[in-house]
């Protein structure tokens with residue numbers, strides 16, 4: 001952890017040079033360089049890592065974004081884009097000698113088109129604000145991260161964010177039609193289009209999830225979907241997590257795609273219940289929340305089918321929401337699970353791995369064994385239908401070596417995800433948090449291909465450098481890259 005002015009690498013004359021150059025192209029109040037002003041930007045949701053940026057730039061239009069990029073390119077300054085800073089993998093974590101480009105002032109809904117069921121929004125618009133603006137047209141934006149009250153659509157695009165309703169309605173990548181962005185050269189590029197498909201290579205899909213490394217998003221066209229006429233949710237209890245995990249696979253195998261299929265273990269439901277009073281069965285080893293939406297008849301039919309499957313899969317109790325208020329109450333517990341961790345532990349480390357659903361039970365058993373090995377508790381909350389796990393490792397950073405043990409525990413969970421055929425991230429991105437785990441997941445040739453894409457968009461490598469893609473040196477240090485006679489296989493690749 002460093003603070004700008006105690007950091008031996010801090011160079012006041014460089015800071016002055018960059019701030020002055022930015023003040024020449026932005027209003028003075030849009031450039032922050034005093035430590036008390038830059039401090040609020042020192043971390044994102046991965047708050048164990050902090051670094052105040054050299055300068056923060058707050059452009060309020062695309063023209064100003066281009067101007068910031070021009071200055072940074074000319075002065076060779078790295079740029080970290082930032083939305084609301086709710087990211088959990090350190091994607092918006094600043095660089096000591098870099099500029100944070102905040103999209104907080106690019107917060108306008110440009111157009112709401114109920115006829116074509118689309119909305120055009122600036123990147124700093126909050127996820128929930130889109131659905132609120134679409135509500136009078138009985139429409140909403142489906143991807144719903146639990147952080148949706150705060151996180152921005154620019155951050156969602158950069159992370160390819162998901163949420164409870166993504167099992168049925170798709171992730172960000174399935175709900176964004178067009179992205180307008182500025183490259184490091186200051187060129188404005190439109191990816192995708194207003195139609196359902198666009199000619200040429202699908203660069204939109206490559207861009208979504210690229211963690212601020214390929215360009216700065218300045219405008220997004222999202223799809224809106226009709227609000228379902230009705231929805232109800234089942235809360236099913238299980239006496240052990242393995243039976244609960246297997247039940248998830250059986251619901252999907254029965255050909256049902258619930259509007260949400262989430263699981264919480266007992267540690268999680270007991271953590272949340274006193275805080276939210278969601279009405280959870282806190283005696284159950286695990287609870288599943290399974291939602292059906294559609295017309296009243298469709299919902300009744302799907303609830304009946306899911307109930308039958310869950311009972312056959314060994315559910316010990318089933319409760320179905322009887323009103324909209326009760327449905328929202330059931331979900332409020334799940335949506336508040338991360339903040340609730342703060343009630344039982346000074347710190348928590350939220351992991352994000354994805355596995356084939358059929359391995360849920362095996363991975364949960366593995367995590368339980370790791371709790372003993374690392375001497376730390378873990379609460380399991382997850383988008384079970386997508387196989388996207390969010391183990392919350394509970395620790396106290398003030399106790400010697402607990403952060404290191406939490407990180408080792410997290411890395412072991414991700415390695416297990418890869419071992420069963422899954423991935424090291426579901427929706428929170430790689431950032432700085434999982435960069436070493438990328439060495440576990442990908443070969444040197446694959447990492448080289450990722451750098452190839454990065455270089456094609458950002459030749460000077462100034463956009464969010466050192467995030468998401470590990471250098472081969474880093475993998476070698478991490479012990480996951482073979483170094484023969486002191487030589488790396490790809491000496492041409494960047495090494496920071």
Ligand SMILES: Cc1cc2nc3c(=O)[nH]c(=O)nc-3n(C[C@H](O)[C@H](O)[C@H](O)COP(=O)(O)OP(=O)(O)OC[C@H]3O[C@@H](n4cnc5c(N)ncnc54)[C@H](O)[C@@H]3O)c2cc1C
Nearest residue numbers: 083084085086087091146152154155158161162212217427
């Ligand atoms: C309590 C809590 C619950 C959460 N639940 C979920 C969940 O259910 N699902 C989920 O997917 N995530 C979840 N998250 C993680 C986080 O909210 C998402 O990753 C979200 O998309 C981040 O948005 P943001 O605006 O905060 O972006 P930031 O954290 O500011 O940035 C995230 C990344 O996007 C880049 N970026 C931001 N804006 C731009 C832009 N305009 N152009 C280019 N790059 C940009 C940044 O450089 C960074 O790499 C949760 C976080 C918290 C704290």
